[in-house]
Amino acid sequence: MDTIKWLLDGDIVIQTLTRQYLLDETMHHRNGGLIQRYLECYDPERCMWRNSVYSKKWVSSTYTLLELKYMEIYPLHPTYQAATQIVLDELWQNKGYISKTKQQDMCMAAMVLSLVCYGQFKNEKIYEIVDYILEYQMGDGGWNCAYNSVHNQSCVGSFHSTISVLEALFDYESNGYTYRLNEVKKQTQQAQEYLLKRHLFKSLRTGDVVHPDMIQFHYPCRWKYDCFRALEYFCKIHYPYDSRMNDTLTLVNESLEKGWINRGKKYPGKIHFSLETGQKGAFNTFRGLFILKHYDSQAFQRFISAYHCDEISEESSVRLHV
Template identity: 25%
Template sequence: MVHDDVTAWLLEADPSLQFQVQRDLLDAPLSTWNRTRERTMTEGYGAELLAKQDDDGQWAGGAYFPGANDWQAEPGQPWTATTWSLNMLRTWGVDAAALEGTAEKLATTSRWEYDNLPYWGGEVDVCINAFTLQNGIWLGVDMAPLARWFVDHTLPDGGFNCEWESGSTRSSFHSTLNALYALLAYEQAGLATDELIATRHRAEEYLLARHLMYSLSTGEVVAPWVTNFLAIPRHAYSALRALDYFRLASEHDRTSPDPRLAEAVAMVRSKQQPDGRWLNDHHLPGRVWFEIDEPVGEPSRNVTLQALRVLRWIDDAQ
């Protein structure tokens, strides 16, 4: 499959992916890809998920987990509650205008399952707070107190770990990457202080020192999930997802790709199939509103888009 055929295959997807193909691979004018992006509010995945919203502004009656506890015997965790639904809508490019009034409703009605804390203040988990920070920026909430939380909860090695409250002092690839996406979003919105910018760069160095893949102590790939590419990654780390973060950060900072990304880039290249696509390597089990990712072992549009735009960034820089 030549590149044109892969592009045509990608463009057969939901508008939430089409606009990214137009923007990131085809260099379409803003007016073109923005028209496609606007369709996410009225058709496809975006419209379907918007229709699932509760009258009180939540989804499934809960902040991070559904309000009803009937999911506990099911495999994995549910992905239907408010935070996960907001994450998907934001990732799909849905305009905040489609959620008018949601931020105010959540401030009044939604509480975290941890200690019944108010929604926009976050709680103790790094990844949950990272998602909340990004969703708050998107919906126009003043997130300065939660942004500051990340400065105060950086670990000595420069990264983050959701287990810090249990005493962990070693950072996690997963937690650090989720925090980085949030810190970059805050900075892209023009809100970051010098201290927050320095916090982001320290966390980047945590991953770069490990070349996005390796344990410092053993020099080996830290775990199989590093090389497992997910169509819907949710909270999970992969070297590909990390590379896509560094692509965004490089464009924001106007810097060249760090040489320490080379091994991860080579791994991404090695996983391209003869037909030019990449596969969905793994699926995170749990209740969903509707299925949106391809079966494990099948070509994935989301993974292929992410891989192609990362490699385009690297190749253009060279």
């Protein structure tokens, strides 16, 4: 199977991601295909999806915007801008306090920061969120939404919260924000080590897999963690290879043995529409190849070579007919 050609025959979103990140072609934002379908579900009067900022999973504005961000909608698109402004206004009020004693959920704060930074917002609330994130990092380097829970308080990091914060801080730095940047970089390094010390999915205490879902491909990831999402993050920041990534890289190679990766497990909840049909998962296959390109170039080249050989054969055929 020519995996690259199969991806290039898919939705315009997958085509663009494949050309940009696997074939190193310069691409511009193309708001067609699945992106356009999401935009058609938008309510311009309320500036949101399904009349919900967050609570209606997975059709609320927050989760829809996260999908559009991953698909790389043009960040200054008026719909993205208007909907993200509503999310910011609704989910971050009173410097993050949702009651007299309780502040916003850490994962939600990270999601909001990620969305507004991608949209290149200029708003004082951004700095409030950064202050909040930096203040409540755990001693082990991670973050945890349960740091201030009344009934289930935790003093250790969570994979889920930590990856959400790391992605948000990457969006913050890569979009040129500089407020408390040295501290952001320092605490980012501690959080990266939190994941790597656990080989991206293992208990630090027992060495066992923390949860079976963490070693399965999912798309969209929602707020959930899997080890492939962690490696995608490390790819995006150009983090050097670390031997503690090996177990996850093995899983990626095993998943790609048939030339594609399954669509993966779905998280329960409402969706706007099905992104893919059938067993093959174009998004997960793209994710796997993106990881291999950065950390296992030999394996990645096998897929690229098949694509280039096919291209050469087609060109030769054209010349013969001419």
